Amino acid sequence: MVAGRARDDELEHRRRHRRPGAARGIRRPAPNRARELSPRTARRARRRGGARARVDRSDRFVRRRGASHPRGVPGALGRPRSRPRQVVGAPRRARGGHAARAVDDPRLPEERRVSAASAPAEPIAPTVAGRRRRLPLVALFAAQLFSLGGNAIAIVAVPLIVLQQTGSPLAAGVAGIFATVPLVIGGALGGVLVDRFGYRASSIAADVASGVTVLAIPLLDAAGLLSFPILLALVFLGGLLDPPGDTAKTVLMPELAALARTSLARAAGAQSAVQRTATMIGAGTAGALVALAGPMTALVADAAGFAVSAVLVALLVPSRARLAVALGSEPAAGSGAASSADQPAPSGSSAAESAAGFVAGIRFIAKTPLALAVVLLVTLTNAIDAAGMTVLKPVYASQVLGDPASLGFMIGCFAAGALTGSTVFGLVGHRASGRVMFAACFVLAGAPPYAAMALGVPVEVLFVVLALSGLAAGALNPMISTALFGVVPDGMRARVFGAITSGVAASMPIGAFAAGAAVDAFGFVPVVAGAAVLYLVLGASPLVLRAFDGLSDARRAGVVADAPAAASVAHASGTEGVAGDIAVEPRR
Numbered sequence: 001m002v003a004g005r006a007r008d009d010e011l012e013h014r015r016r017h018r019r020p021g022a023a024r025g026i027r028r029p030a031p032n033r034a035r036e037l038s039p040r041t042a043r044r045a046r047r048r049g050g051a052r053a054r055v056d057r058s059d060r061f062v063r064r065r066g067a068s069h070p071r072g073v074p075g076a077l078g079r080p081r082s083r084p085r086q087v088v089g090a091p092r093r094a095r096g097g098h099a100a101r102a103v104d105d106p107r108l109p110e111e112r113r114v115s116a117a118s119a120p121a122e123p124i125a126p127t128v129a130g131r132r133r134r135l136p137l138v139a140l141f142a143a144q145l146f147s148l149g150g151n152a153i154a155i156v157a158v159p160l161i162v163l164q165q166t167g168s169p170l171a172a173g174v175a176g177i178f179a180t181v182p183l184v185i186g187g188a189l190g191g192v193l194v195d196r197f198g199y200r201a202s203s204i205a206a207d208v209a210s211g212v213t214v215l216a217i218p219l220l221d222a223a224g225l226l227s228f229p230i231l232l233a234l235v236f237l238g239g240l241l242d243p244p245g246d247t248a249k250t251v252l253m254p255e256l257a258a259l260a261r262t263s264l265a266r267a268a269g270a271q272s273a274v275q276r277t278a279t280m281i282g283a284g285t286a287g288a289l290v291a292l293a294g295p296m297t298a299l300v301a302d303a304a305g306f307a308v309s310a311v312l313v314a315l316l317v318p319s320r321a322r323l324a325v326a327l328g329s330e331p332a333a334g335s336g337a338a339s340s341a342d343q344p345a346p347s348g349s350s351a352a353e354s355a356a357g358f359v360a361g362i363r364f365i366a367k368t369p370l371a372l373a374v375v376l377l378v379t380l381t382n383a384i385d386a387a388g389m390t391v392l393k394p395v396y397a398s399q400v401l402g403d404p405a406s407l408g409f410m411i412g413c414f415a416a417g418a419l420t421g422s423t424v425f426g427l428v429g430h431r432a433s434g435r436v437m438f439a440a441c442f443v444l445a446g447a448p449p450y451a452a453m454a455l456g457v458p459v460e461v462l463f464v465v466l467a468l469s470g471l472a473a474g475a476l477n478p479m480i481s482t483a484l485f486g487v488v489p490d491g492m493r494a495r496v497f498g499a500i501t502s503g504v505a506a507s508m509p510i511g512a513f514a515a516g517a518a519v520d521a522f523g524f525v526p527v528v529a530g531a532a533v534l535y536l537v538l539g540a541s542p543l544v545l546r547a548f549d550g551l552s553d554a555r556r557a558g559v560v561a562d563a564p565a566a567a568s569v570a571h572a573s574g575t576e577g578v579a580g581d582i583a584v585e586p587r588r
Contacts, residue, residue: 137256137267139316141274143309144249147207148275150305151242152282152415154214156408157295157302158235159394161217163404164295165228169395173516176390178232179239180508183501186243195495199248200317204310206245211306213238218296243501251493252317265482269426272478276422276470280415287408295404361492361499368487371496373547374480378504380538381446383511384531388450391515392528396453400524406459410466414449417467421474435548438479443539444472450532454525 162175194202213234220226250271257267282305289298365371397407452465488496518527542548 132259132261134260134262136317137253137260137262139312140249140252140256141271143203143207143312143317144271144274145278145281146305146312147210147245147249147309148278149282149285150210150214150302150309152279152411153286153289153298153302153305154238155389156283156286156411157290157298158231159390160290160295160398160404160407161231162228163394163398165231168516169391169519170516171228172391172394173513175232175235176386176512176516177509178236179390180386180505180512182236182239182241183243183505183508186240186501189244194244194248194251198319199252200313200319202244203248203252203313203317206241206248207306207310207313210238210241210245211303211310213241214299214306215303218299221296243505247497247501249313251497256317264485265478266426268481269422269478272474272481273419273422273426276415276419276474278415280412280419283408283411283415285408287405287412290408291405361495361497362503364488364492364496365499365503369547370487371484371500373542373545374484375500375503377442377538377541378480379507381442381535382504383507383514384446384450384535384538386508386511387515387531390512391519392450392453392524392531395519395524396528400453400456401459409463413463413466414470414473417470417472418474419470421471421476422478423474425475425478435542438476438548439540439542441472441476441479442542443536445469445476446473446535446539447532450528450535454529454532456525 158175158179159172162172163169166172197205217226217231217234220230253267253271254264257264260267262270285301286295286298289295289301365375393410394404394407397410398404446469448465448469449462452462457465484497484500485493515527515531
């Protein structure tokens with residue numbers, strides 16, 4: 001080595017690591033100028049906590065970021081590619097890989113700078129005040145599990161009791177009329193009555209009254225006082241009390257979902273899954289109890305389920321006033337039902353108000369093409385489902401298969417598939433849209449089971465077909481409910497969905513009676529085959545009807561608007577949303 005000169009390898013190292021455009025020799029950093037730090041070096045400095053990492057004037061770390069160099073062509077004469085600096089911790093929206101923009105870099109030309117303040121803000125999910133509370137929503141779902149499970153037990157037990165007493169499919173059809181006509185009356189008045197007396201109080205009262213009417217059937221039978229007319233009267237009274245209770249539980253869901261910080265689409269999918277689970281468990285329990293102890297014992301379990309539901313809502317679901325405080329809002333002054341779930345609205349001409357609310361709901365449906373098309377489609381298919389539930393399936397289980405308990409397992413298989421469909425929709429339902437999928441779910445949910453019964457397939461094959469049909473039905477109902485949230489305004493939901501409940505149930509008595517009379521006149525196989533063909537035609541109708549063109553847009557609007565609608569609790573009477581299964585559930 002020559003005295004006074006550095007070694008050749010040291011000179012080569014200095015030459016390769018000097019900055020582009022800098023003078024030859026060792027470069028000294030300018031005073032008050034930021035030095036570059038690699039991300040790894042910055043992290044190490046922060047972890048050490050000793051020697052503080054070098055920062056620029058804004059006290060933010062500076063690191064290299066991929067982009068073209070502002071001065072000339074880097075890399076000439078072996079010089080490294082020095083990249084413009086980006087401030088570490090700048091908004092991530094400005095970073096986009098190798099073509100990312102430099103944010104707030106004072107070393108770049110003015111035209112190449114991008115201010116962090118001028119960058120578009122990222123969307124922030126709406127939140128509610130207070131801490132996250134999931135217990136009330138879980139308690140509501142548990143209450144629905146017990147009450148709807150009891151309904152599933154009654155669906156299995158009551159037709160079998162009628163067939164045991166009379167042995168006539170026509171009598172089963174008459175019992176179906178007394179079971180479905182109350183749904184029309186309760187749906188017409190239930191929404192307004194629930195608004196007037198409060199959601200929570202209505203749910204508790206309906207569960208208690210339903211449990212009493214159900215328990216009266218085995219008690220009167222044990223006393224030898226149960227006749228066919230008395231049975232029909234009790235069935236009618238129990239059916240009259242079901243819609244207000246179901247509506248009350250369903251309209252409580254949006255506020256409790258906001259309290260749990262859960263999106264409305266996900267909560268609707270979970271609620272549908274709970275309803276399917278209740279049907280599956282209730283139908284399976286009914287089949288086992290009918291096989292072991294008879295249908296009367298099954299009704300005792302039904303009454304116990306209603307009692308548990310009432311206790312859960314009374315103890316764990318907060319009133320509207322406490323719920324408003326938890327959500328960080330105030331109840332609307334002067335609105336009775338909105339101020340508390342337990343406080344009724346001021347007394348007045350309740351019949352006139354109920355009628356006015358029902359008429360307002362019908363007018364809105366008539367002016368909304370999508371809502372009208374959905375109501376008409378579900379009304380017609382509900383007639384077929386009522387025929388199948390009250391006449392065709394009980395007759396098939398008791399007279400064709402010779403095993404009344406198989407009716408419970410048929411309903412349970414359908415509910416198990418529907419539970420899976422509801423769960424899948426709750427996870428990926430935001431990606432499902434379009435009337436093609438809607439029509440496919442409608443066709444698969446109804447036609448295959450009736451076709452399988454008409455063809456006389458083995459019972460194992462029938463159970464599989466019912467499970468696959470339930471899979472489609474489980475995705476169908478939350479899809480409709482989410483779309484309806486997008487077209488029904490917040491202040492009309494209880495009245496509109498009450499009218500929808502009444503409308504879709506209006507054809508059920510006709511379907512039940514027509515099926516009983518048709519089976520007596522023409523036999524079982526021709527009637528069930530006609531039901532399969534009719535369901536196929538109706539289910540495919542959304543593919544050709546223009547009223548269903550807005551299904552995708554309405555569904556997306558319902559998903560986008562769910563959080564603001566759920567978070568707002570300071571509304572007047574009848575503002576809360578209803579999950580669609582109460583309105584479009586034909587197979588409970």
